[in-house]
Amino acid sequence: MRCLVTGGTGFLGSVLVRRLRERGHDVTVASRSRGQDVTRIRTLEPSFRDAEAVFHLAALVQSRPGPFLKVNVDGLRNVLELARRHRVARMVHVSSFTIFGPSGGGIHTEERIPERTEFFHGYDQSKYEAFRLASRWKQRLPMNTVFPTVVYGPGPMTEGNLLVRLLRRWKKLRVAALPGRGAPCWNFVYVDDVAEALVRCLDADPGENFVLGGENRTLRDLHAAFRRVSEVPIIPLGLPDGWFRAGARLEDWSARLRGISPLLVPSTAEFFLQNWRFSSGKARTHLGYSARSLEEGLSSTNRWMGS
Numbered sequence: 001m002r003c004l005v006t007g008g009t010g011f012l013g014s015v016l017v018r019r020l021r022e023r024g025h026d027v028t029v030a031s032r033s034r035g036q037d038v039t040r041i042r043t044l045e046p047s048f049r050d051a052e053a054v055f056h057l058a059a060l061v062q063s064r065p066g067p068f069l070k071v072n073v074d075g076l077r078n079v080l081e082l083a084r085r086h087r088v089a090r091m092v093h094v095s096s097f098t099i100f101g102p103s104g105g106g107i108h109t110e111e112r113i114p115e116r117t118e119f120f121h122g123y124d125q126s127k128y129e130a131f132r133l134a135s136r137w138k139q140r141l142p143m144n145t146v147f148p149t150v151v152y153g154p155g156p157m158t159e160g161n162l163l164v165r166l167l168r169r170w171k172k173l174r175v176a177a178l179p180g181r182g183a184p185c186w187n188f189v190y191v192d193d194v195a196e197a198l199v200r201c202l203d204a205d206p207g208e209n210f211v212l213g214g215e216n217r218t219l220r221d222l223h224a225a226f227r228r229v230s231e232v233p234i235i236p237l238g239l240p241d242g243w244f245r246a247g248a249r250l251e252d253w254s255a256r257l258r259g260i261s262p263l264l265v266p267s268t269a270e271f272f273l274q275n276w277r278f279s280s281g282k283a284r285t286h287l288g289y290s291a292r293s294l295e296e297g298l299s300s301t302n303r304w305m306g307s
């Protein structure tokens, strides 16, 4: 199939592009670094001319403030409009686990997506608005929306690959600062597993939404598993919430001084302190999706990271 991947130069996008090509698909990539900007429809239109399937991944993914609504919502609107105009046979919209908000004591599934009015950050607000926009387009386009959870693994070290940036720091400092004393429970998914599920969406029933996650594990568990697979004696440092928030302010300030992108800033620190538990049961049933264990994924990631 002739596939267009917006955001195909990014962390998840580059793994998806590789997988589609391995399966014999003809792939075109659209991203700013290739001359296409989703906020400028004229730069995008030529990429849609022959596209039979469109995977929309392009998004502004960063902790610093930025034009999130413009890129992630208006950009999606442009992509949907072009997909309709060029009568693409298949559209896969990559949303995010963040649109659900924290799971508290429960487990999120795609069957119940909470109405939200409060957000932590411009990113999660824009992904939520983008999801609502895509939902309104479901009647007009044969589309699936997927919600990957916290994606990690080998690939470009963009801000999207947050977990590997964090693991690198743990390995270098030999200390793992654990928010909420390590109690928050997140859902971690290996990048190749998400890419495989995206390819499988080409044969899914249009209109369906899928959570694409792996295991629900606490940050304390994540540390223990990474320490085991890396065989590096990383000391866990469970931080009370107040200390972690103060650390985020320090990180923000020090990254500004060094001119680098921070791992966290005060608004994203709030994400770290929450539970984000998910079930991918529907993707398993409908797509034949399977996700590797955290230990297996961390082990491959650690080999790729080197010493």
Ligand SMILES: NC(=O)c1ccc[n+]([C@@H]2O[C@H](COP(=O)([O-])OP(=O)(O)OC[C@H]3O[C@@H](n4cnc5c(N)ncnc54)[C@H](OP(=O)(O)O)[C@@H]3O)[C@@H](O)[C@H]2O)c1
Pocket (backbone or CB within 6 Å): 006, 007, 008, 009, 010, 011, 012, 013, 030, 031, 032, 033, 034, 036, 037, 038, 039, 056, 057, 058, 059, 060, 061, 071, 075, 094, 095, 096, 097, 127, 147, 148, 149, 150, 151, 152, 156, 158, 159, 160, 161, 162
């Ligand atoms: N990483 C995760 O844990 C995670 C979890 C859930 C959902 N997601 C979603 O998965 C998608 C990919 O995320 P990622 O982690 O791969 O992020 P990423 O590495 O930052 O990739 C973002 C991609 O979007 C492109 N892009 C950004 N602004 C653009 C614009 N204005 N016009 C065209 N292209 C633009 C970037 O390329 P240029 O810089 O060259 O433009 C890059 O190819 C996003 O939609 C994200 O919300 C990610």
